Amino acid sequence: METTMNDCQKKIGYIVAGNLKDCLRVRLVVPTQEVQEGSFVVIRCNAWQFYGLITNLELGATDPRFADEQVGERFQPALSDLLQGQTLFTNLEVLPTLMLEIGPEPGSQAYKTWFENRNSASAQPIPVKTIPSHHAEVLLAGAGDVAEIFGEESKKGFFRIGSTREQGHPVCVDLAKLIQRSSGIFGATGTGKSFLARIILSGLIKAKLASLLIFDMHNEYGLDDQASDTHLSVPGLKGKFPTDVRIVGLGRSGTIRGQVADFNLEFGESDIQPEDIELLTRELNLKETTPATLDALVASFGRNGWFSTFKAMKPGNMIEDENGKRIPAPDSVEGWALENNVNTLAAASLHSKMNRLFHLTYLVDQPAANGLNEIIKSLEGGQNIVLSFGEHENDLDYLLVTNMLTRRIREKWVDLTNAHRSHPEKATEPRPLVIVLEEAHKLLNHEMAAQTTFNTIAREMRKYGVTLLVIDQRPSQIYDEVMSQLGTRICGWLGDDDDVHSVLAGLAGRDDLRGMLARLQPKEEVILLGWGVPMPLVIRSRRYDDIFWKELLGKTGSKADESRIMKELGFGL
């Protein structure tokens, strides 16, 4: 097959038609099966090189009758091969995305002049603004082309996330750019989102460009886990980064699968705000009278005391007045409601539904230690926090804890940033922070998005160095405004049309990418999209295995693994 000398690029066709708004059409000169949808291609035309993605393959014939007739049965094999080669063809549709000025023929005087006069801006690929000419050569991208666009692993801040599907050329993500805006990892259940998240989180921890706050709802990330399908051991982040990662357990005696956390987190009852309760409307099945009742409680007892006071009230408690009539006791819910012109039934109902909160073991009158400060100090100091929910695995815990903690952290980061901006000589810029959120649709759906801190973070907090990394299987359930703020989207297979539409919302060429998403392999194939990547690309993601760790850290084992191996060999019993 025709190749060029540079980077083993392979010629696959030539331009026959197209336009800038839709796509370019390429006549294929190699067998159809050698090219796949999603392949990264390079088009050379004079002094420019164009980069694009194959979005469609279409069979054609110079006359439909050539396609209808099976000439192999009528003519000699040599004749039918020749006939089919000229009258039957395959056209590709290529979505052009970037262009780069490569100048005249290298080695010529014109090239030397051009090279000396070019500026740094023209040395970078730019969004495509024109199209190549007819018959421009189309080639599969070589390793050099991929590195030109996506960066090289050897450069600081670039992390290899996977490789191109056809030829296995490494594809990198610019981590510094990734954390500048909120981003998302999406895919249907079982497509490997958690593994991909582990890979990216490992890269971020290693690069030390930001601190991570990981809400580990299902205790998957911090400690070693077991894959649900293969039952193989999956290393946790703590084991691989023992000094960079701290595991936080929820509740005073919070353990995670029998293992003790680095420290524990409790919330004081004074920390709970009315908006935290409103966030749980669906979870607690609260009524529309709830906001009014909460307002009255705050008015009566203050923002810091309303919760503990309301908790202490005795519902249904009655006393006899001087006439012997039974009336609500002053320390009862009903008594307070009557006194404050609040509907007694509404107040009693709210108290009843809030019993689930009153019994939470991590919500205490006086926390034993200031876990929240410890978390903030660790994050500011460049460490990464994995908040494992342990036995508190239901939605109520997740919604409440993530919102409360993030609200406090957001406030802190705003203060730090404002302090730095006011007096940069006295206050250093706060460390960038990425908040990792699984099941994001529970917190960021249309109904709740306006009430949660996460919506604010997604929309505004990149100015303060705080961004989200959402991991979710139902992106269609995430509020549109939040989705539109996601810079980088890494997406595995999605089956639901609404989910596909949601992931592609706001992106150029989304119609072309739609089918590509639905045809990804269920595991290990993902598409990189959005602002954070130079162009959309289908890749085979790295595997989260010993090879990955060896490449990332230079060794496969951690101290924990070594001690286990020694034990298995019979030493140190």
Next chain:
Amino acid sequence: MTQIPIEVGRLMRASLTGFVAGCRINQPNLPAFGTLVRVPINNRLEAFGLVYNIHVDDDGLVRQLVTNQTLPPEVIADNRDNRNMPVEISIITIGRRESGVFSHLLPGIPPTSLDIIYQCLPLEICEFTSAGRFGYFRHILRNEELPTGELLASHLDQARRAHGACGDPEWYTRAIKELIIRLRDDYPGLMNVMNALSDLPTE
């Protein structure tokens, strides 16, 4: 060893796009359908053409003889040996050689009456058909009065053998590719040619 040119007849009538040669009925070198022939026009210019028809006219005597129930062999022989009606060989002009250079353009002037027509030798076939990029196909393909499929099949078969002897067996494949490219928008025309080619014996 220098090959002796094979005379196949003399020119009877001509135009720029074709000519008709005549010869005796019993001539031993009667050219086959699809044969490449040449006719010198002057000392610098020759026209090249393909035989596309061979025609024998009747006359009054033959018309009477065929009605006889039996025909003695000597009568048949006499009619063939001594007949004054020529075999007419129709030839389509497909190129020229001018000052030794082959071209698939038509010669600027037609040949003249009684010019001798020669059958091309294998080397001449190779040289003529290799010149340029099969431009002579256009003369054949645009003439709707020709039996295009059979003519091309016959010509390509002969040319294939010549190129095989000259050391270029791939010529045949290139020629078929070129035909397909030229006819790929003409399904009936291309199928006509392909059907004829498929009847050729494989080598």
